[in-house]
Amino acid sequence: MNAFLERMAAGERIIAVTGHFGSGKTEFAVSLAFALAALEREERLALADLDIENPFFRSRERQDALEAVGVKVYSDPFHGRNGSELQVISANIRAPLEDEGCRVVLDCGGDASGAMILNQFKKYFAPGQYRLLCVVNPNRPGSDTADKAVAHIRGIEQTTGLRVTGLVSNAHLIYETTAEDVLRGWDFTSEVAAKSGVPALCACCMKSLVPRLEGHGFTVFPIGMYMRDSYLDKKV
Numbered sequence: 001m002n003a004f005l006e007r008m009a010a011g012e013r014i015i016a017v018t019g020h021f022g023s024g025k026t027e028f029a030v031s032l033a034f035a036l037a038a039l040e041r042e043e044r045l046a047l048a049d050l051d052i053e054n055p056f057f058r059s060r061e062r063q064d065a066l067e068a069v070g071v072k073v074y075s076d077p078f079h080g081r082n083g084s085e086l087q088v089i090s091a092n093i094r095a096p097l098e099d100e101g102c103r104v105v106l107d108c109g110g111d112a113s114g115a116m117i118l119n120q121f122k123k124y125f126a127p128g129q130y131r132l133l134c135v136v137n138p139n140r141p142g143s144d145t146a147d148k149a150v151a152h153i154r155g156i157e158q159t160t161g162l163r164v165t166g167l168v169s170n171a172h173l174i175y176e177t178t179a180e181d182v183l184r185g186w187d188f189t190s191e192v193a194a195k196s197g198v199p200a201l202c203a204c205c206m207k208s209l210v211p212r213l214e215g216h217g218f219t220v221f222p223i224g225m226y227m228r229d230s231y232l233d234k235k236v
Contacts, residue, residue, distance in 0.1 A: 003219045004202035005035050012131050014097065014124060016106040016162075018115050019135030020143045020152055024170040024223075026051065028135050028204055029107040030059050030066070031223035036103060037069040046096035046104040049075040050089060050117050059107040062226055072096065089117070097124040111142070112155035118162060125162055132156075134198070135168045138188040149192045167193055168221070169203040175225075177205065179212040186218055 001009075008015060015032070019025035033047040049060040060075035067073060074093045096104040108115050118125070125132075134153055136143060143149040153164050171177070171185020186203045193200040205213060207222040214220070 001039070002035070002221060004221045005032075005039070007201070008032065008131070009036060009039055009041065009103075012129055013100070013103045014106065014130040015104070016108055016118065016125075016130060016132045017135065017168075018108045018132065018156055018164075019110055019168075019170070020137065020140050020149075021110045022140045023110065023135040023137035023143065024172050024204065025110055025135045026059050026107055027172075027223055027225070027227050028168060028170060029105050030062055030226045031204075031221075033059075033066055033071045033105045034069065034224065034226070035221075036105070037066075037071050044072070044096070044099065044102040045070055046072040046074060046102050048089075048093045048096065048104060048106050049073070050093070050106055050108045051110070051114065059227075065226070094121070097121060111152065112159040115156045116159050118160045122161065130162075131166060132160075132162050132164050133166045133168050133201070134164045135170050135204075136185075136189045136192055136200075137170050137172065138185055139171055139173060146188065146191045146195055149188075150196045153192075153196050153198060164196075164198050166201040167196075167198050168201060170223075172204070177209070179205075179209050182209060182213055182220075183216065186216075 017029040037045055063073040096102045136149055138144055143152055167189050169185045169189035171181050182203055182205045189200045202219040202221040204221050204223045210220050210222050
């Protein structure tokens with residue numbers, strides 16, 4: 001099993017994912033949910049779409065595919081099916097958080113104000129009961145230096161009162177991403193980890209790049225391209 005995935009499957013059951021706008025946060029969250037489902041363990045799985053600030057990519061748009069493999073999706077009061085732009089969430093999102101037999105991935109807003117939504121669920125985030133992952137992408141203007149990335153992390157922590165527990169490197173350039181981009185992204189995320197004190201857990205890349213990244217001393221987590229057809233690749 002992938003070392004990062006094994007860590008997620010064996011650890012805290014609430015996995016909240018944040019990251020700067022355009023970092024690939026939603027793609028990572030959806031890929032993680034699919035990967036957990038593929039393990040076929042005897043536990044319930046859920047993904048909750050909490051991203052209601054600048055939600056250009058919506059994990060709720062993959063509801064049918066996720067639920068087909070056993071991942072229950074929670075989002076807005078209309079279950080993501082009315083096509084509206086209402087930036088609201090359903091009270092039902094509390095259900096997987098309260099279900100101790102359910103592992104849940106939370107796709108949160110990307111910056112401090114977007115992550116603020118976690119405040120209404122604070123009672124579920126006792127120390128040792130959650131992971132708060134931050135996706136780091138040096139190719140985005142808001143996180144293109146280590147100091148900016150650290151400030152982004154600190155802003156989320158200050159707004160939510162929660163501690164970011166791990167960093168996920170995702171130096172993607174969509175279909176143009178190379179193995180060298182991933183390696184540079186890992187070096188960058190390692191610098192952010194050193195400055196912030198938050199450990200770097202893995203580097204993301206498309207499955208086709210995985211063989212070229214083995215043996216470099218870090219864990220590679222292959223992600224899909226599940227969200228492409230839902231936005232940038234739409235035919236107009």
